[in-house]
Each structure stands twice: as C-alpha cells, then as structure tokens.
Amino acid sequence: MLNRTLVPDSIQVNDIKFIAPQQQQLDNGIKVFTINAGKQDLVRIEFIFDNVNFDPAKPLQAVVVNHLINNGTATLSAKDIADKVDYYGAFLQTEYGADQSSIKLYTLNKHLKAVLPILKSILDESIFPQQELAIFIQNQKQSLQVSLEKNDFLARKNFAHAIFGDSSYGSNITFADYDALQQDDLLAYYHSAYKPENCTLFVAGKFEQPEFELLNTIFGQEWNNKAVSRKNKFVFPASPKGEILIERPGAIQSAIRMGAMAIKRTHPDFAGFQVLNCLLGGYFGSRLMANIREDKGYTYGIGSAVVSMKDAGYFFIATEVGADVCGSALNEIEKEIDILKTDLVPDAELDLVRNYMLGSMLGSLENAFSHADKFKNIFFSGLDYQYYEKYILIVKTIDANSLRLLANQYLNTADFTKVIVGKK
Structure with a gap:
C-alpha cells in the first residue's frame, strides 16, 4: 500500500534536452x-x-x-x-x-x-x-x-x-x-x-x-512584396523614481505595480536574477506570497517578474490589496526585498526554488511546439543553445551570497517607479 502521509523524495532535474531546429x-x-x-x-x-x-x-x-x-x-x-x-x-x-x-x-x-x-x-x-x-x-x-x-x-x-x-x-x-x-x-x-x-x-x-x-x-516563389519599412528601435532613459498615486475615493481595493528598468536576457546576470525573482515573487511558494497572502491576508495573489524585450528589460511586482491595508502591504513588500539584501537565503529554500525552476523548464518542453517556442526566445535575442546550458548551470549552482549581491544590485526600491491606483 502507498503511504500517502510520507512526502516523496525531491530529486533535482539533471538533464534537459532541447530539440534544435x-x-x-x-x-x-x-x-x-x-x-x-x-x-x-x-x-x-x-x-x-x-x-x-x-x-x-x-x-x-x-x-x-x-x-x-x-x-x-x-x-x-x-x-x-x-x-x-x-x-x-x-x-x-x-x-x-x-x-x-x-x-x-x-x-x-x-x-x-x-x-x-x-x-x-x-x-x-x-x-x-x-x-x-x-x-x-x-x-x-x-x-x-x-x-x-x-x-x-x-x-x-x-x-x-x-x-x-x-x-x-x-x-x-x-x-x-x-x-x-x-x-x-x-x-x-x-x-x-x-x-x-x-x-x-x-x-x-x-x-x-x-x-x-x-x-x-x-x-x-509567389510572394514578392518589396515595400520599404523601418525597423523599430527604442532608447530609454532611466526609470522615473517615485510614486504615482491615482486616487479613487470609493475603491475597496488598491492596485499596486512597482518596479524599474532592468537587464535583458543577453546580460550575464539574467539567469541569476531569475532565481532571485523566483524567490521573491516568481511562484506560488515565494516570499511575497507567504507574507502578503498567507500570513497577512492582504491579497489573493501577488507576484513579480523579470521581462526581457528587444530594446529593454524590466522588473515589476504587482498585486491588488484591500484599500485599508495598501500602505502596510507596501511596507511588507519593501521589508521582503530588504531581507533578501541583508540575509542569506537558507539552503532548503534555495533547493526548493532550484527544483521548481528546473522542473518548470523540463515540464515546458512537452511537444514540438514548445521546443519551437524555446528556440524563438533565444533566436530573437541573438543567442544560441549555450544560453540554456548556462542558465541551467547557474540555477543549479548559484549560492546564497551571489543572490544577496544581485538583490543589492538590482532591487533598489528607492529607484522604483511605484504606481498605486485606489487609496493608500
């Protein structure tokens, strides 16, 4: 008989194979x-x-x-x-x-x-x-x-x-x-x-x-349109610092979106930043979810993400909280970021995040379509499959001290653009 009270062993994914086109x-x-x-x-x-x-x-x-x-x-x-x-x-x-x-x-x-x-x-x-x-x-x-x-x-x-x-x-x-x-x-x-x-x-x-x-x-052989065009190219200044408050007096909930310009997929720190983001707010077991949802009960959901585009990358945190606890939620978000900048991530938590990220990548390669999607990511970034090899290696080997250094380099809340819609 299977004993369902016993937690199964956690085994790290070791080999992820990609189908090159x-x-x-x-x-x-x-x-x-x-x-x-x-x-x-x-x-x-x-x-x-x-x-x-x-x-x-x-x-x-x-x-x-x-x-x-x-x-x-x-x-x-x-x-x-x-x-x-x-x-x-x-x-x-x-x-x-x-x-x-x-x-x-x-x-x-x-x-x-x-x-x-x-x-x-x-x-x-x-x-x-x-x-x-x-x-x-x-x-x-x-x-x-x-x-x-x-x-x-x-x-x-x-x-x-x-x-x-x-x-x-x-x-x-x-x-x-x-x-x-x-x-x-x-x-x-x-x-x-x-x-x-x-x-x-x-x-x-x-x-x-x-x-x-x-x-x-x-x-x-039959498609010969030769119209003239100019490819888009954008250059952005640094993100504006400070708070943008859009007041809605009757709001029951306040929406929060905060973050700043960040690195793109081509940057050598990108994979490590993804691990840091996952710890902070990148999955259901993240620190923001544990604090803002599970412990404080301020929201049904909160998350963070690192987004890479052709001409820019950015990091953001997003949630909706009760209007009466908006200020407290903002304080708790900054507290979690400060902890990442000062304290070392425990080994058990880091191992959980490693397994989650590697398992998610493996699970996303379920058919030919998903393999094509993975190739598109690197093709339009001017990268090759070595990107995924390095990404997987960093996820497996990055240590707590490196994550703390990344937090201090990229998670400076004083530089964030903070948009609050509702009441603060």
Missing part, C-alpha cells in the same frame, strides 16, 4: 526553422514579423493590423476565411507583441495544400474592410471604457507609460487613438510589415521535404 530558406530568402518531431500528422506554421514604422501619433497601427488581418482579402470575405479554415479542421491565430506580430496556422498535414493558399491570401492581399474596422473600433472603445474602471488595468497602463513613454512598449492608448484609425493607414502599415524581407518562419510538428516544397512554392 533545422534551418532552411525559401527561394525569396525567408528563413525557415523546423522542429520536425511528433507522431501525429499535425503541423504548426508560424509567420513572425518585426514591428516596424512606429509612429507615436498612430500607436495602434501594428496591433490593429494584426487583429484584423484575417477579416477580409481581395478574394475572400471574413466569413469565407472562417468557413474554409473551419471546414478543414484548421485553426488560425494572430498574436501581437511589443516587438513582433505573428500569425499561426495549425492544420493536419493532409489539408496543408488546401489551407496554405488561404493564409497566402491573408498575408498578401488583405484589405481591412471599412465595416470590419468600424465594428472593431466600436468594440475596442467599449472594452477600453470597461477596463478604465479596473484598478489593475490602470496600474499596468500607467506603469508601462511611466517607464517606457510613448514607445510601443508603453503607449498610453486613448479613445481618440481608436477614432483616428484609418483604413489607408492600416493598408500602408500592412504592406510595410507583412512582407518576405521582414518575415521569419517557425515550423513545428510533422514536416518533411514534401511539405517544405509546398510551402516554398506558395510563399517562396
């Missing part, structure tokens, strides 16, 4: 990275485009084009696209990020020949119908109106704008920005961004030479 190139120069793995006749093809031509006066162009790109082409209506994709049991997904935008196709291999021309029409001849744009503007303005009543949304929005200004990382979107959207501007952005020169392909699943040749025929 095969690199190929279409006839028009598009790079194709393929993780050919899995037993099912299923493939995901992801077209990723760098965001370009950012204009602070028109901050919504990239996100709206990505959202509406499959809502009508010169030969297919939005309904035609949806019906045809659904008929073949495929799935189209668009995704916008601060640095790149993408469109993903999930399909069975046997339907690839039928579905790829639909995707080609979307990427080469979308027209952004005025009716679809009008519906989108109406819906998004209503959504924004609802979101502006939420303290956590306001905290996130004002924090991003405070440290990143009017870049694509921190644009302070308003109703006027939606009203200013024009079909001609979307078409101009679409042709500048969605072109072979600005595209990288990531394929995962069952994908052999016949599938590659089909992909090359449709997108390597």
Whole structure:
C-alpha cells in the first residue's frame, strides 16, 4: 500500500534536452526553422514579423493590423476565411507583441495544400474592410471604457507609460487613438510589415521535404512584396523614481505595480536574477506570497517578474490589496526585498526554488511546439543553445551570497517607479 502521509523524495532535474531546429530558406530568402518531431500528422506554421514604422501619433497601427488581418482579402470575405479554415479542421491565430506580430496556422498535414493558399491570401492581399474596422473600433472603445474602471488595468497602463513613454512598449492608448484609425493607414502599415524581407518562419510538428516544397512554392516563389519599412528601435532613459498615486475615493481595493528598468536576457546576470525573482515573487511558494497572502491576508495573489524585450528589460511586482491595508502591504513588500539584501537565503529554500525552476523548464518542453517556442526566445535575442546550458548551470549552482549581491544590485526600491491606483 502507498503511504500517502510520507512526502516523496525531491530529486533535482539533471538533464534537459532541447530539440534544435533545422534551418532552411525559401527561394525569396525567408528563413525557415523546423522542429520536425511528433507522431501525429499535425503541423504548426508560424509567420513572425518585426514591428516596424512606429509612429507615436498612430500607436495602434501594428496591433490593429494584426487583429484584423484575417477579416477580409481581395478574394475572400471574413466569413469565407472562417468557413474554409473551419471546414478543414484548421485553426488560425494572430498574436501581437511589443516587438513582433505573428500569425499561426495549425492544420493536419493532409489539408496543408488546401489551407496554405488561404493564409497566402491573408498575408498578401488583405484589405481591412471599412465595416470590419468600424465594428472593431466600436468594440475596442467599449472594452477600453470597461477596463478604465479596473484598478489593475490602470496600474499596468500607467506603469508601462511611466517607464517606457510613448514607445510601443508603453503607449498610453486613448479613445481618440481608436477614432483616428484609418483604413489607408492600416493598408500602408500592412504592406510595410507583412512582407518576405521582414518575415521569419517557425515550423513545428510533422514536416518533411514534401511539405517544405509546398510551402516554398506558395510563399517562396509567389510572394514578392518589396515595400520599404523601418525597423523599430527604442532608447530609454532611466526609470522615473517615485510614486504615482491615482486616487479613487470609493475603491475597496488598491492596485499596486512597482518596479524599474532592468537587464535583458543577453546580460550575464539574467539567469541569476531569475532565481532571485523566483524567490521573491516568481511562484506560488515565494516570499511575497507567504507574507502578503498567507500570513497577512492582504491579497489573493501577488507576484513579480523579470521581462526581457528587444530594446529593454524590466522588473515589476504587482498585486491588488484591500484599500485599508495598501500602505502596510507596501511596507511588507519593501521589508521582503530588504531581507533578501541583508540575509542569506537558507539552503532548503534555495533547493526548493532550484527544483521548481528546473522542473518548470523540463515540464515546458512537452511537444514540438514548445521546443519551437524555446528556440524563438533565444533566436530573437541573438543567442544560441549555450544560453540554456548556462542558465541551467547557474540555477543549479548559484549560492546564497551571489543572490544577496544581485538583490543589492538590482532591487533598489528607492529607484522604483511605484504606481498605486485606489487609496493608500
């Protein structure tokens, strides 16, 4: 009989294997990275485009084009696209990020020949119908109106704008920005961004030479958009220090978002900083959760994260607490940071975090799609698989003294931007 009162032994993950992609190139120069793995006749093809031509006066162009790109082409209506994709049991997904935008196709291999021309029409001849744009503007303005009543949304929005200004990382979107959207501007952005020169392909699943040749025929030989564009490049000053209080007298809860500009994935301290972040607020057993949620009962959840983007990295802590305990919660957050800066992390706690982080990484590599996602992280950061080797080694070997040094270097609360929405 299994004795469920006994805690199972904790064993550290020792070996994490990554599947490196095969690199190929279409006839028009598009790079194709393929993780050919899995037993099912299923493939995901992801077209990723760098965001370009950012204009602070028109901050919504990239996100709206990505959202509406499959809502009508010169030969297919939005309904035609949806019906045809659904008929073949495929799935189209668009995704916008601060640095790149993408469109993903999930399909069975046997339907690839039928579905790829639909995707080609979307990427080469979308027209952004005025009716679809009008519906989108109406819906998004209503959504924004609802979101502006939420303290956590306001905290996130004002924090991003405070440290990143009017870049694509921190644009302070308003109703006027939606009203200013024009079909001609979307078409101009679409042709500048969605072109072979600005595209990288990531394929995962069952994908052999016949599938590659089909992909090359449709997108390597028949897609020749050569519009001119300018890649986004942002330079940011140091994060503004101090507190931004947005008072809402009737608030029952206050939203807190605090942090500062930080290092990116390419920095040698990044892996160690990730371990430090995990200890502080990066998982359910973190110190912030133990103190602010479990001990004090101020919140249902609190967390911290280190985010790496192309032109910047940043660290933040976020939570919502009862308005009457907001000041106390802020004090407790700073107390936990101060402890990391003065006291050594106990071995047992550090071992738990090591096991959690290594187990999470191993668990995230469950299929060909997740292996492709791991490769994208390093590819767009200009890194190779040695990054993961060093990352795993640091997680396994970093000591308490090194973590204390990192805390003193990167967790200076006096330099944080602190946004509080509600009551303090």
